[in-house]
Amino acid sequence: MSLRPTRTFHPYAMLAPTLAVLALFCLVPLGVAFHKSFFAWDLLTEPEPVGFGNYRALLASGELGELIVRTLAYSVVVVSASLTLGLALAVALNREGRFYAFVRSAVFSAYVVSWVAVALLWLWLLDPQAGLIARVSKGLGLTPVDWLGNPRVVLFTLAGVTVWKITGYAMVIFLAGLQDVPRSVLEAAALDGAGPWQRFRYIVWPLLRPTATFVATTSLILSFQAFDIVRVMTQGGPVRSSTIFVYAIYEQVFVNMRVGRASALTVVFFVLLLGLTGLQWWLWRKSADSRVAT
Amino acid sequence: MSRERGPSRRVFALGLGALFASACDRPARPAGEVAFWFSYGGNNRKVLLELVSRFHREQSAVRVVPTFQGDYFEGLVKLRTGLFVGAVPTITHVVGEVVPYLARAGVLERLEGVGDAVLSDLEPALAQFGTFEGAEDEPLVALPFNRSTPIAFFNRTIFRELGLSPPTTWDELRAVASRASLVGEEARWGFECPVDWWFWTALVGQAGGRLVEDGRITLGGEPGARALELWQAMVHDDRTMRSPPGRDFNAWEASNGDFLAGRAAMIWTSTAFVRYLEENASFPVGAAPLPGDVRRAVPTGGTFFVMPKGLPAPEREAGLAFLRWMMQPQQASEWARRTGYMPVSQAGRRELEATGFFREHPNFKVAVDQLSVAQRWPWAPELFRVQREAVQPRLEAAVSERLDVRKVLAEARLVAEAG
Numbered sequence: 001m002s003l004r005p006t007r008t009f010h011p012y013a014m015l016a017p018t019l020a021v022l023a024l025f026c027l028v029p030l031g032v033a034f035h036k037s038f039f040a041w042d043l044l045t046e047p048e049p050v051g052f053g054n055y056r057a058l059l060a061s062g063e064l065g066e067l068i069v070r071t072l073a074y075s076v077v078v079v080s081a082s083l084t085l086g087l088a089l090a091v092a093l094n095r096e097g098r099f100y101a102f103v104r105s106a107v108f109s110a111y112v113v114s115w116v117a118v119a120l121l122w123l124w125l126l127d128p129q130a131g132l133i134a135r136v137s138k139g140l141g142l143t144p145v146d147w148l149g150n151p152r153v154v155l156f157t158l159a160g161v162t163v164w165k166i167t168g169y170a171m172v173i174f175l176a177g178l179q180d181v182p183r184s185v186l187e188a189a190a191l192d193g194a195g196p197w198q199r200f201r202y203i204v205w206p207l208l209r210p211t212a213t214f215v216a217t218t219s220l221i222l223s224f225q226a227f228d229i230v231r232v233m234t235q236g237g238p239v240r241s242s243t244i245f246v247y248a249i250y251e252q253v254f255v256n257m258r259v260g261r262a263s264a265l266t267v268v269f270f271v272l273l274l275g276l277t278g279l280q281w282w283l284w285r286k287s288a289d290s291r292v293a294t
Numbered sequence: 295m296s297r298e299r300g301p302s303r304r305v306f307a308l309g310l311g312a313l314f315a316s317a318c319d320r321p322a323r324p325a326g327e328v329a330f331w332f333s334y335g336g337n338n339r340k341v342l343l344e345l346v347s348r349f350h351r352e353q354s355a356v357r358v359v360p361t362f363q364g365d366y367f368e369g370l371v372k373l374r375t376g377l378f379v380g381a382v383p384t385i386t387h388v389v390g391e392v393v394p395y396l397a398r399a400g401v402l403e404r405l406e407g408v409g410d411a412v413l414s415d416l417e418p419a420l421a422q423f424g425t426f427e428g429a430e431d432e433p434l435v436a437l438p439f440n441r442s443t444p445i446a447f448f449n450r451t452i453f454r455e456l457g458l459s460p461p462t463t464w465d466e467l468r469a470v471a472s473r474a475s476l477v478g479e480e481a482r483w484g485f486e487c488p489v490d491w492w493f494w495t496a497l498v499g500q501a502g503g504r505l506v507e508d509g510r511i512t513l514g515g516e517p518g519a520r521a522l523e524l525w526q527a528m529v530h531d532d533r534t535m536r537s538p539p540g541r542d543f544n545a546w547e548a549s550n551g552d553f554l555a556g557r558a559a560m561i562w563t564s565t566a567f568v569r570y571l572e573e574n575a576s577f578p579v580g581a582a583p584l585p586g587d588v589r590r591a592v593p594t595g596g597t598f599f600v601m602p603k604g605l606p607a608p609e610r611e612a613g614l615a616f617l618r619w620m621m622q623p624q625q626a627s628e629w630a631r632r633t634g635y636m637p638v639s640q641a642g643r644r645e646l647e648a649t650g651f652f653r654e655h656p657n658f659k660v661a662v663d664q665l666s667v668a669q670r671w672p673w674a675p676e677l678f679r680v681q682r683e684a685v686q687p688r689l690e691a692a693v694s695e696r697l698d699v700r701k702v703l704a705e706a707r708l709v710a711e712a713g
Binding site: 042043044045129130151154234235236237238239240243254256257286 | 334367371374375377378396399401481539540542544552555557613658678679680682690691694695
């Protein structure tokens, strides 16, 4: 039976349900947001056209620049740390035995817990006076750090909690990637005198690169979507030092009642993500081309 | 392979149309049903639900369906979204600052229908009368119920051991906080207060200022700056005050938690927590009015009942019947007695005095007595935005980073005036 479509419209008909969902939940809302970004509107009164006023206000107040820097800083920590830790754990735990199976399950279990539960758990652990970490610090004679109350520390604390939650996911994906590394190649390299580090550097890592790209991409998306953890643990504070993009959009529309400004932020966020995705895609293509060339 | 004909385009279009129509139409409520969105948690929620149960026992024509909607600000988000999509409750309650904004948007129903008997019995300082800035004759759109003022709570055990009395001036506040603070293993804050608009407004009033003067947003002028400087001095110089972490009521909960755990000797919070703090503390709790600076002053707080405009007449009448019942002296005094909020009914207050309740529970009387120095909110449509966007986000930075308070307030005034 031929898989070629008998009518021209068949492929489009097959794509139609997905396209309809995409249009309804992504493209139309994005279009509406783009349109609303040129208005001052609070949901209740008539929208007033303000041209580029919302974009200008975001730029003039410095809010946009601060948000981009803060969100990127958070994402860089989350992506790099979850990638590194996930890979390290996958390599260390890629062995048989009940103990390793238990540790793998334990590490992954954090990923299936809801964000709100994770946030509440860490709120308790990080309490500067009554929290477990503060008590241990005091017991060791150290001065407890105000993990959530210090504006210079809080963003990295949130990134750390995020890494704790998603590293199990990265580990599982890397474990799956490791299953595809041919054992015979590793054995041959070992017979040729390659040590563990050389085997990892020259055989395992090149074969894991597509997996790493996938983990990096999904972690990046996840870090840009962070909301629950901010909402529960810090509400963007102290002094807005943990207000990252999605939370700022929520704040504008639901706290400040500025739908237009929130829409402008959404449009900028979309363009930023589009740019980052394009950059990632370009780097991936470049790296794939260079591999083919060699 | 035979091709089966699917539903015709017309049937599909009709189905889609019906789907949208059903999604957009507000479902009619059963006759006599009142949807009540509320934001009370803990003990206050329990008391409210018991009042609703009693209302049901006393009559059968109106059935109230209460639904918890998160804290005041979360509830407001849901109300606004509900108003936009046309899925509104019959009754809800909102903070006073937001009433003029909702009134200007034209989304609130007039509530005179609750009856003259109810209206003439309301405590004037807690009701809508005379609150709208520059307009005395605004229609009645808000009825008070859970109304409060900020008061000081102190740990009687600590105060007795140290021979301290509740402070009556700012200087005494600093001195008492200093005496009650402990450093080292058993660290304790002498004073804790959320760096929040409400408490800052109290300080501005005590320093002799007003947020709006002659229709102009001044944010207190020099007294506004002095209010922030007091906090800065207590946090950075004296190191006796903790500014609890978290936004809005998260910070309030943190400060209550520190007080109950003995980590703070004295806190400022709402009178609404009298019952909660008394019942959950392992030590005797004292309450006192806030201190004064050049004068004594406090803002009022809490919320007002409002009703969205455009409800079907039977639903509106059912909602008014419930409000009328809730405003009666018996319910108003029960609510006050069991929570700590102030009785909004004058007869209800007199009943609490006559039965000796205030004599037996002096902590409950602090806010009622303090009402004599309560300042009216300057209700203007911009007030809520001034609070949420211009002032509140700047207070925390001004105190924790010890910024130049006059610059901070000048910037806040610019944002407030820009609208």
